[in-house]
Amino acid sequence: MRHRLVAVALLGVGLAGCSGPPAAPAGRPAPDSPPRATTPGPRVAAGTAPTNSFAVGVRQLKLTRDGDRPLPVTLWYPATGAAGGTAERSARAATGRFPVVLFSHGLGARPEDYQVLLTRWAAAGFVVAAPRFPHTSRGGDGNPLDVLNQPADVSYVLTRVLALGETAGDPLRGRLDPERVAATGHSAGGVTTIGLFTTGRDERLDAGIVFAGTALGVGTAFAGAAAPQLFVHGEADEVVSYAAGKAVFDAVPWPKAMLSLPKGDHGRALLGDGKALRVVADTTVEFLRWTLYGDPAAKKRLPADATRGGVATLDDRL
Template sequence: MRRLGVVLVLLALLLDGFGPVPPASAQEAVVTRVLTLTRGADRPLPTTLWYRGHLTGRHPIILFSHGLGGLPRQFAPLAAGWAEAGYVVAAPAYPHTNGLVRVDRRDIAHQHLDAAYVIEAVRALNGTAGDPLAGHLDVNRVGAVGFSAGGTTTLGLFGPGHPAYLRAGVAISGRRPAVFGGPPAPLLFLHGDRDRVVPLRAGREAFRLASFPAKQFVTLRGARHGEFLRPGDPRYARTSARILTFLQANVPVAGL
């Protein structure tokens, strides 16, 4: 039954036009590795990293969050593009919503705590002797991007008391979190107007409730739920460029 559940999740992703894509390691300029992280016995958080193979200077961190039934490797082209632009990208597989487990959508409410934990673990690598990232992380510049349930998780990071180093967030096809608050940070919302999984009105409601003044909402005309994040889609180049431009403006890579 577990195997059948995994097959059904993957089939649903394929039918939605968002199937697996080649890993970032196929791109010579980008290194990938997996951190074995856990936040408690029942919350394993294997986290895929993407970064330049030859690091100089200090690089901001981008935390990426997948959606229900998703996996970090499905977003490898996006992550590799950000890494090539000078970011260190960290993408956890959330314990109860990734594509290899029985998905429990109720756990979305807890994932922003997982995301915050992963960010701190990656920031700590800057001072870890012998790690390839030691001395090369700009720990005071962190951005967050997420798709679908991961978009909700991303917005959940921007609650009361969030750290000032969290500079900007991008919510793609997401819903509102429990609450917004803390230091103002620019937020970008992207949402397809033909999305039947997370309706456009849900994204607009999240945008309306965001209390930060520097926010923008982009409606993707004719788009459904995430196919525009796949390189084969004609909207991919423009969408990925828009996200990268936003990150470069608000979480800049300095001195590179």
């Protein structure tokens, strides 16, 4: 993962010229230029997030965009049964309408590499959709420039996933809330996520989480309706410098927070089950509860979760 993202950095000057901006989501005209960001403020209706943990189900979708971009998607979702076990394939979905969270993996990675974190989101009451990108995933050709095409991939995946909620006979029919959606991603997936709020703005998104990301190739012209952002970055990141992530954070015009891990590197904290991951998981869950369920109590809990155990600090501008 490291040498490929370094390649992206070396090619940064030419990224914008080598690939056009991501396509607009289906059914939406591509604007001549991104709309200006509006006045900050979460736009979801106030509510209460589930306080119980769910069992977790998992299933696969086989999607392809434009005929030549295969995008297999792993879906983790709240399921019936006892909480706390491993994800059960094709388990029956729990009763309720759940927010949707998109997750974009890093270069040379796969969605399942992040399953410890993503299943915790699902257990907290979110449907998590994680596509495997055709050129930047493990086993792909490793073309770093293809990151610029990934925001459009994510928008396509979101359209197809939300359609499941209206599809007769689908196990997720009636279980998805299309008005409560977030985009998240790590490393190159962080670039993808930033792009969904800048050059490839998808107005269906209410919030974003960027893990070890940079604005390389997608810029910092945050556009459209306010969408709170949470940045998570290790201060010892050896691939994407902490300063690069902080610069993007500083450019966000909306409510925002930055979780900084003084001893954190480029991403091992997301892949294991140690103390750092527990802090990251708890903080991101509370952020998603606030931004997607509109739960004010979650916002109040967020600072304590972020700073528990002295693993991280929080620059809270929410």
